[in-house]
Amino acid sequence: MMSTELADLVTNRYGLGSLTTPPVYAARGELGRVWRFDTGRGTWAVKEALVPVDEADAVADVEFQHAAADAGLPLPRPVRTTDDQVTVRGPEAVLRVYEWVDLDASPADAADLGGLLARLHAVEHPPRGPVGEWFAMPLGKTAWRSLATTATGAGAHWAPALAAALPDLVALDALVVPPDPARVRTCHRDLPDNVHRTAAGGLVVLDWENSGPAQPERELAALLADLGDAAPRAAAAYGDAKLEPEDFSMAIAVQGHLLEFYARRALDPAEPAENRERAEGRLTSILARPLTPDGIEKLLDTLR
Known part of the structure; x- marks a missing residue:
């Protein structure tokens, strides 16, 4: 339950109106929690960050969201405080508010994802x-070797899968090429999990807080790698997707940092049990179908 004091802080600072029902715990992600607020002025998504958030970074991602919305991208409207701030610092977390969007349970199609990403990449927002x-x-x-040794020494149930993937993970790193500053612009950087169907029948792009500098073709490559067999449909909808192995640099880097992050969290006895369990689940999922050099070549073959 959210405390009455914290709920009052949110409604007052953002001018949301009085609550008509108590806040409802709606979702939990890796970086925070989402609450549903029903007030006399509408329904709102209140995000409670579990990691540090800088106001300047929040302002930057809101500016990108406005640029995307102006270009016709479907997204929930971010809400500023009555004194024009994006975030509010609570007793234990940083909070921010969006308009609420009711979601449908059915996932977005690969073609929808490719088409939306193409529209997003048409928004030439300068990087910060x-x-x-x-x-x-x-x-x-x-x-990589240190991580595998630590996991094996701790007797982690996912350690054998990590050890088996180690040669491919090390080989992948050799494919990474530094970004080309001339090609970098602001990208979402957290697709496809954040494209959803709405209850009204359309699509919506959520969770823009991770947006920032990236090369569009590398974000496309990361999306296609995530989609697996459905990648050709997304690439066709995106249009003119001519990729090279180096374009998977972002996907490779993110996979590596995610595996390390989840491994450290899963092995840390100081972490809450919920965090450790979520981390173990994510490790199992990623290691069941990791990105590999052979996988990249096979994917590129299907796109040629």
Whole structure:
């Protein structure tokens, strides 16, 4: 349950109106929780971050969202406070607010994803700084071996899968090429999991907080790698998708950093049980179908 004090802080600072029902816990992601607020002025999604959030970064992603919305991309409207801030710092977390969107249970089609990404890449929003290491730097052989050794020593049930994937993970890192600054622009950087069908029958793109500098073709390659057998339909909808192995650099870097992040979290006894369980689930999922050099070549063959 959200405390009355925190709920009042949100409704007052964002001018949402009085709650008509208590806040409802709606969802949990890796970086935060989402609450549904029903008030006299409407229905709102209140995001409670579990990681540090800088106001300047939040302002930057909201500016990108407005640019995307102006170009016709479907997304929930971000809400600013009555004194024009994006975030509010609560006792234990940073909060921000969006208009609420009712979602349908059916997933977005691969062609929908490709088409939406093409429309998003047509929004030439300037990047705020260079591409961060999470999206550009490989983990490296030393870090991979250290991670595998630690997992094996801890008796983690996913350690054998990590050990089996290790040669491919190390080989993948050799494919990573630094970003070309001239091609970098602001991208969403967290598709396809955040494209959903709405209850009204359309599509909506959620969770723009991770948006930032990236090369569009590398975001496309990451999407196609994630879709597997459905990738050709997404590529056809995107149009003119001519990719090379180096275009998977972002997908490779993100996979490596995610595996390390989830492994460290799963092995940390100080983490809450819920966090460790979620991390183990994500590790099992990624290691069941990791991106590999052979997988990249096969995917490129299907697109040629």
